[in-house]
Amino acid sequence: MKCKKCSDQAVIHLRAHNIGLCKEHFVEFFEKRVQRAIDKFKMFTREDKVLVAVSSGKDSAAVLYALKRLGYNVEGLFLKMGRHTNAAERVVKQLEESTGVKVNIYDTTKHFGELGTGEIAQIVKRPVCSICGIVRRHWMNRYAVENGFTVLVTGHNMDDEATFLFGNMMNWQTEYMSRQWPVLEKTHEKFVRKAKPLIYVSEKETYAYVFLNNIPFMEQKCPFSKGATSSMYKKYLNLLESEQAGIKHRFLFGYFENFRNVLKQTHDVVLNGCSKCGYPTTEEKCVYCKLEERISEHLTQLSQSK
Ligand SMILES: [Zn+2]
Ligand SMILES: [Zn+2]
Numbered sequence: 422m423k424c425k426k427c428s429d430q431a432v433i434h435l436r437a438h439n440i441g442l443c444k445e446h447f448v449e450f451f452e453k454r455v456q457r458a459i460d461k462f463k464m465f466t467r468e469d470k471v472l473v474a475v476s477s478g479k480d481s482a483a484v485l486y487a488l489k490r491l492g493y494n495v496e497g498l499f500l501k502m503g504r505h506t507n508a509a510e511r512v513v514k515q516l517e518e519s520t521g522v523k524v525n526i527y528d529t530t531k532h533f534g535e536l537g538t539g540e541i542a543q544i545v546k547r548p549v550c551s552i553c554g555i556v557r558r559h560w561m562n563r564y565a566v567e568n569g570f571t572v573l574v575t576g577h578n579m580d581d582e583a584t585f586l587f588g589n590m591m592n593w594q595t596e597y598m599s600r601q602w603p604v605l606e607k608t609h610e611k612f613v614r615k616a617k618p619l620i621y622v623s624e625k626e627t628y629a630y631v632f633l634n635n636i637p638f639m640e641q642k643c644p645f646s647k648g649a650t651s652s653m654y655k656k657y658l659n660l661l662e663s664e665q666a667g668i669k670h671r672f673l674f675g676y677f678e679n680f681r682n683v684l685k686q687t688h689d690v691v692l693n694g695c696s697k698c699g700y701p702t703t704e705e706k707c708v709y710c711k712l713e714e715r716i717s718e719h720l721t722q723l724s725q726s727k
Contacts, residue, residue, distance in 0.1 A: 433629050437667040444633050451630045454621040455487045462603045464616035465572045471495045472570040472613075474561050475516070475524050477509035479631045480576030482638040484619055486520045487630070488574070495574075497524035498564055500557060503537015508639065515637040527564055529556050532713055534720045544719050545712070552712070559709035563700060565613040577617045580624040580655065583669040586676055588654045599684035602677070609692045609701040623669070 422431040424443035431441030475481045475497035488495045499513045517524040542549040605615040695707035
């Protein structure tokens, strides 16, 4: 197969667009799509100070590198959340070296008496993924606010977003659906704007982008994330996509264009400041502070019983 642009040997076939592209023109195609998402959804400008939530996976690596190439003022943030993130941290350091983008590292265990999210989950008897989610959401936003970043970027790609929408529709989680949008505005003084610039690129394209640019990333997902139900929805969407190329894109953007506004009007949430940390919550005290307090109580009891 030949590249559609220059007729060199193609390195990738994009079924949804029915074209082949060489390395150079694929990289150009990918970065144009990232730029299009930023412009179309007014995510941020070159005056913004952008923080990318870095995990060591391919998606955050791709968005970090693409934003640098597109001339944005960008840095990364990696959260150390216990021993299980040690391998990821090593990859993140290689990522910083190979892309030349500064990746800040913040250790969240210091707020939990050095405990990692795996141990915290055992103490509070909750799934690790939900504990990681609470800690990650809190510190990504808080780090951005405290360090003067104006937007927090995540590496969610089109497949992730289509899967999330599909899962929520199957269970009619209308509140989650109403909040799904490629950019979330600042609605509270301590809530930084959030953006997903990979919304127009697929998982496969993201993988090809980091692979062709020799960007280091970790293939393995988090050791705790095995068998998540979202992978089932992803599997069925992939099956549909293999029969009908482009269906994921039509599904997701059809929702954004036709239905999301209808839902939005029925679910407007009011955010107030948490009584302890001041960061936004719909309750009196935020879930993160409640977790911190529970672990602190647990550690106090433990030291008294010794
Ligand atoms: Zn070409
Ligand atoms: Zn709080």
